[in-house]
Amino acid sequence: SSKIPTTFRMNKPCTISGNVANIISESSIVISHSGREIMVKFKGKEAKEIKKGDKVSVTCIPYRENPNGIILSNGTKISKI
Numbered sequence: 104s105s106k107i108p109t110t111f112r113m114n115k116p117c118t119i120s121g122n123v124a125n126i127i128s129e130s131s132i133v134i135s136h137s138g139r140e141i142m143v144k145f146k147g148k149e150a151k152e153i154k155k156g157d158k159v160s161v162t163c164i165p166y167r168e169n170p171n172g173i174i175l176s177n178g179t180k181i182s183k184i
Contacts, residue, residue: 113165120160120184123153132181133173134161141165143178150181158184 121136129148134141143150143163153159165176 113167116162116164116179118160118162120158123155123157123159126150126153126155134159139174140172141174141176142169143176143181145178145181149178153181153183160184 119134119136119141121134121141123132124135124140125133127133127142129151130146131142131144132150132153134143141163143161160182161178162180163176163178165174168174
């Protein structure tokens, strides 16, 4: 089954929700989720309408943690809650 898990797992598609902590560019944002920061990078400009502090739901594939403790991921879908 290709159902997206609701829990956060590395290298597996997941849907998370949280507040936008920082906006890096039109295609990259940092989300605060369960006390962790997750940087989500999109291929297009999906994050263009998102503002800092917005509550969002993101479908992404987390792939590694950087030296600063931020989890890096590739996003496929984002929506405001």
